[in-house]
Amino acid sequence: xxxxxxxxxxxxxxxxxxxxxxxxxxxxxxxxxxxxxxxxxxxxxxxxxxxxxxxxxxxxxxxxxxxxxxxxxxxxxxxxxxxxxxxxxxxxxxxxxxxxxxxxxxxxxxxxxxxxxxxxxxxxxxxxxxxxxxxxxxxxxxxxxxxxxxxxxxxxxxxxxxxxxxxxxxxxxxxxxxxxxxxxxxxxxxxxxxxxxxxxxxxxxxxxxxxxxxxxxxxxxxxxxxxxxxxxxxxxxxxxxxxxxxxxxxxxxxxxxxx
Numbered sequence: 001x002x003x004x005x006x007x008x009x010x011x012x013x014x015x016x017x018x019x020x021x022x023x024x025x026x027x028x029x030x031x032x033x034x035x036x037x038x039x040x041x042x043x044x045x046x047x048x049x050x051x052x053x054x055x056x057x058x059x060x061x062x063x064x065x066x067x068x069x070x071x072x073x074x075x076x077x078x079x080x081x082x083x084x085x086x087x088x089x090x091x092x093x094x095x096x097x098x099x100x101x102x103x104x105x106x107x108x109x110x111x112x113x114x115x116x117x118x119x120x121x122x123x124x125x126x127x128x129x130x131x132x133x134x135x136x137x138x139x140x141x142x143x144x145x146x147x148x149x150x151x152x153x154x155x156x157x158x159x160x161x162x163x164x165x166x167x168x169x170x171x172x173x174x175x176x177x178x179x180x181x182x183x184x185x186x187x188x189x190x191x192x193x194x195x196x197x198x199x200x201x202x203x204x205x206x207x208x209x210x211x212x213x214x215x216x217x218x219x220x221x222x223x224x225x226x227x228x229x230x231x232x233x234x235x236x237x238x239x240x241x242x243x244x245x246x247x248x249x250x251x252x253x254x255x256x257x258x259x
Contacts, residue, residue: 037075037085040065042251044086049247052133058082080145087138088153090246095156097122097246101237108167109223113214113233115164119157119190120210121239123198123246134247136198154187161186165221172222186217210234 043065047056058079062072076082101118105111123135142150151158162183169175169182177185193213201207208216214230 033075036071038253040067040072040075040082041085041089042253044082045090045247045251048086048134048138049245049251052137056083080142083138084142084149084153086247086250087135087142087150090135090138090250091153091156093246093250094119094122095160097239098160101239104236104238105233108164109171109218109225110233112164112168112223113218113225113230114237115160116186116190116214116217117210117230117234118237118239120193120197120213121237123194133198134245136195139195140199158183158187161190168223169221174222176222182221185220189213189217 040061044056044061046064047060056079058069058072058076061082062069065072072082076085098115098118101122102111102114105114139150142153162179165182165186166179169177169179190213193208193210196202196207211227211230211234214233215225215227218225218230
């Protein structure tokens with residue numbers, strides 16, 4: 001023995017203090033990475049909201065965030081990677097708004113109807129251009145680039161619908177669809193309604209209103225209710241758009257702050 005201590009960095013983390021030091025260091029690095037990534041996501045949301053989702057370059061995002069392109073690429077591998085992050089955060093915020101809107105409902109069928117109506121109303125709650133066109137444009141770009149990644153980004157919405165469908169269909173007199181099939185059709189109807197209202201009606205027939213959407217979806221699940229019942233659910237929703245689009249709210253850090 002030389003009497004000299006072993007190098008601190010050598011060997012396993014056998015002592016508790018060593019594990020604590022490493023844990024704090026890693027947590028700090030993780031938090032800093034998330035914070036920096038969040039600033040870039042917010043900057044991208046600003047650029048997208050400004051252009052209604054029509055255009056975005058990584059240089060514009062870096063300039064908006066006050067960062068270099070080199071820094072941006074340390075956190076996002078490509079423009080598509082950054083756009084996906086924006087969409088993921090927008091979806092998280094979207095689901096938060098919907099969950100808040102239906103908090104006052106205890107009955108599972110009312111909660112499902114309220115969710116369908118809120119899901120169609122939330123994108124239209126700001127005061128500039130009606131529907132959240134920028135977010136719809138972003139969805140189209142991501143769908144063309146990688147549908148599987150888009151599906152994963154939309155998982156919070158489909159999971160919410162799946163939970164509510166499962167609970168609500170317990171009240172159906174006869175169950176003709178399983179939960180996954182029912183969730184698919186409801187998600188597809190919601191998406192078609194929002195995209196048609198946002199980017200234009202490609203079907204050549206009148207776009208139905210949100211009450212029609214809810215009536216149609218519940219009727220297809222064997223949970224038919226009167227139009228007046230759906231209107232009553234609509235009136236009870238706790239919706240607040242605060243005059244801002246989802247992208248504009250995201251640019252202010254509405255969802256990122258909750259991480």
